[in-house]
Structures are given as C-alpha cells and as structure tokens.
Amino acid sequence: MFRFCQFVRLHVVASLLLMTMVVVGCGKDKKEVIESFADPKEMSTVYSRDVSTLISDSGVTRYRVVAPDWYMYENSSNPRWYFPKGIYLEQFDEDYNVAAFLEGDTAIFYKTKRLWELRGDVKMANTKDERFFTERLYWSQDAQRIYSDTVIHIERGDRIIEGLGFESNQNMTQYKILKTTGVFPMEEMRKRDTTSLQPLDTLKQQTAIVKN
Numbered sequence: 001m002f003r004f005c006q007f008v009r010l011h012v013v014a015s016l017l018l019m020t021m022v023v024v025g026c027g028k029d030k031k032e033v034i035e036s037f038a039d040p041k042e043m044s045t046v047y048s049r050d051v052s053t054l055i056s057d058s059g060v061t062r063y064r065v066v067a068p069d070w071y072m073y074e075n076s077s078n079p080r081w082y083f084p085k086g087i088y089l090e091q092f093d094e095d096y097n098v099a100a101f102l103e104g105d106t107a108i109f110y111k112t113k114r115l116w117e118l119r120g121d122v123k124m125a126n127t128k129d130e131r132f133f134t135e136r137l138y139w140s141q142d143a144q145r146i147y148s149d150t151v152i153h154i155e156r157g158d159r160i161i162e163g164l165g166f167e168s169n170q171n172m173t174q175y176k177i178l179k180t181t182g183v184f185p186m187e188e189m190r191k192r193d194t195t196s197l198q199p200l201d202t203l204k205q206q207t208a209i210v211k212n
Helices: 002-036 186-190 200-206
Strands: 046-057 060-073 080-083 087-092 098-104 106-110 115-126 131-140 145-156 159-169 175-185
Touching (some): 098 131, 175 186
Antiparallel strands (some): 098 115, 106 115, 159 175
8 A cells, every 4th residue: 555655646746747847848938939029020021032123212213223132121110121142232323324333242221311331342333433342331312422431442543542431422423531541553453362343334234224
C-alpha cells in the first residue's frame, strides 16, 4: 500500500511539473508572437521588386527611379520609402531631358520632409559631365538643395577636387565644398584606382520619355 501511494504521489508530481513546463512554454511563445506584431504601423504596407518607374511632382514628371527592392511604410508615424539594395535616380528638366542623376547602395525617402538620404557608394553627375562621389548624401526637394557632411570627391575637366562637406542646387550645376582638402591634376589621379561613371550622354540615351 505504501509503495502504491508513493507511486501515485510521484505520478502526480511529474504531471504537475509537465503541466508547469507546458504553461510556461506556451506563455513564452505567446509573448514572442505579441511582441513581433506590437506595432503594425511600422510594418511595410507595399513591397515592389525590380522597380523602374516615373514619379511626378506637382503633376509633372520629374524623376525616374530604378531599384531592386522598394518598401513603403505609409502608415508609420514617419512615412518613408526604403531601398535596402540601392537606387538609381534620374531628375528631368522641363523638357524631359536628364538634368542629373544619383545612385547609392541604400536610400530612404522621408515623405513628410520630402527628403532623400543616400548611403554607401554614392555617385552623381550633371549635364557638364562632372562626377561626384561621397558616402552619404541628402537631397531636399522642398529646398531644391543637395548636400553632404562627409568626404566629397569631384572630377571636373582637367582636375579633381576633394574636400569635406558639400552643398549644391539640385541640378548639381552650382555647388561649393565647405572645406577643401586637395586639388589634383586629372592625369595624376587617373593613376589611382578610382570608380568611373557612365557618360551622361549614354544615360540620356537609355532614358525614353514620351511627351503627352
């Protein structure tokens, strides 16, 4: 009788321990699920792949965007577009000609501020075939201003200019370097391993805009 009672007690204890483990385990799983969906506003509302599209500003086609991935966070407290795998962005003038282009490894467009932020290997060019290289760039559409607070490398004509900090109009035709660190002849810099860009004329040929 004693052994039977002892067996029953052990069985009851084991059952209680098993139930406790199940309850704790379920509680943990439930907590993780709830936390992962705690703020649905921060989840992307739209996702597009292999994007090539035209964007209008005030009813006029102003830009062309090409990107492998495009995430839209329209319901966020800070609405934005996110391009984690890079972006190629063209800007058109009033005659639908390419006025300038920008590209970077990662990009974010903050919709409320109408502000672009490009990071990584950022490249730019204007109609004068001047080339700009930096690691971080901002473009304010409202202020029609492009600027950077990092190292800037500019290739223009027969010389190259390097500096820290950069400001420009959005067509990249009027700009200044906040702190110049060096000016070098083009021939000297060609001996260095620098990244080159496609000529802007070639880029224009790749862009076909149909006028209404």
